[in-house]
Amino acid sequence: MKTQEQFQFDRIAKAIDFLHHNFKTQPSLDEVASFVHVSPFHFQKLFTEWAGVSPKKFLQYLTVEHAKKMLKSSQLTLSEAAFETGLSGTGRLHDLFINIEGMTPGDYKNGGEQLRINYNFDESPFGTLLMASTEKGICRLVFADDQELALQELKAEFPNASFTNQTDTFQKDVRSFFGNDWNESHTVKLHLRGTDFQLKVWETLLKIPMGQLTTYGDIAKSIEKPRASRAVGTAIGNNPVAFLIPCHRVIQATGMIGGYHWGNARKKAIIGWEACQSDLLLQE
Numbered sequence: 001m002k003t004q005e006q007f008q009f010d011r012i013a014k015a016i017d018f019l020h021h022n023f024k025t026q027p028s029l030d031e032v033a034s035f036v037h038v039s040p041f042h043f044q045k046l047f048t049e050w051a052g053v054s055p056k057k058f059l060q061y062l063t064v065e066h067a068k069k070m071l072k073s074s075q076l077t078l079s080e081a082a083f084e085t086g087l088s089g090t091g092r093l094h095d096l097f098i099n100i101e102g103m104t105p106g107d108y109k110n111g112g113e114q115l116r117i118n119y120n121f122d123e124s125p126f127g128t129l130l131m132a133s134t135e136k137g138i139c140r141l142v143f144a145d146d147q148e149l150a151l152q153e154l155k156a157e158f159p160n161a162s163f164t165n166q167t168d169t170f171q172k173d174v175r176s177f178f179g180n181d182w183n184e185s186h187t188v189k190l191h192l193r194g195t196d197f198q199l200k201v202w203e204t205l206l207k208i209p210m211g212q213l214t215t216y217g218d219i220a221k222s223i224e225k226p227r228a229s230r231a232v233g234t235a236i237g238n239n240p241v242a243f244l245i246p247c248h249r250v251i252q253a254t255g256m257i258g259g260y261h262w263g264n265a266r267k268k269a270i271i272g273w274e275a276c277q278s279d280l281l282l283q284e
Contacts, residue, residue, distance in 0.1 A: 005127075013127075117154075205236070
């Protein structure tokens, strides 16, 4: 059964998708509210509480032209802008440091035979999450619109591991992230199963600041594999840790949003929300 938070996000995501596909006509508040079957007053209130800005302002962050502008706005080169760590005056966004440790070849090969994995479902601003962790860190974090399917996929990824439904310290650190608890320093540790190439791509994604975007080609250049854009795209698509490893910040060079493992509407929602949050923090 869906939670109230999930219902709200589904409604917001539906509205965002509508805005994205109709931004050229600049739909009115009444039109969008009618599309998601709520009153204009309630929709304005719900959307502003979720995003921090009005639906009209949010729309600006979802257009192709705005995405292009974000890619070109810095006086730095594209690579320098995309991978510059920290936002001026908003260092607390980066107090939360994320560290990746790759699994051993043995763990990788034997399906996690010696691993004990804790898992739990929790809510985020973008829908229900399945969080799973080993004794070394988070090994999987996915949006779980279908909880039973998400759990089946986790167990299929680690067929020989033992599983316990419980919350641990690593998962609590993730909750702090989604709870916007950026005033205190937290370290989220990840324990991931991937090839050396995949781990390198995922580590590179962590350098993209919140509120900024980059391209698949630029990721390839940054790891000194300029002709490997397609392989980079595959590695990004196989990212096992939603949001924390920000594959949603990678778009096409044309400014188009591109695909997302957990749904294009959710990717648009995250990009727009992060852009709003970054602007609000810069205004403080």
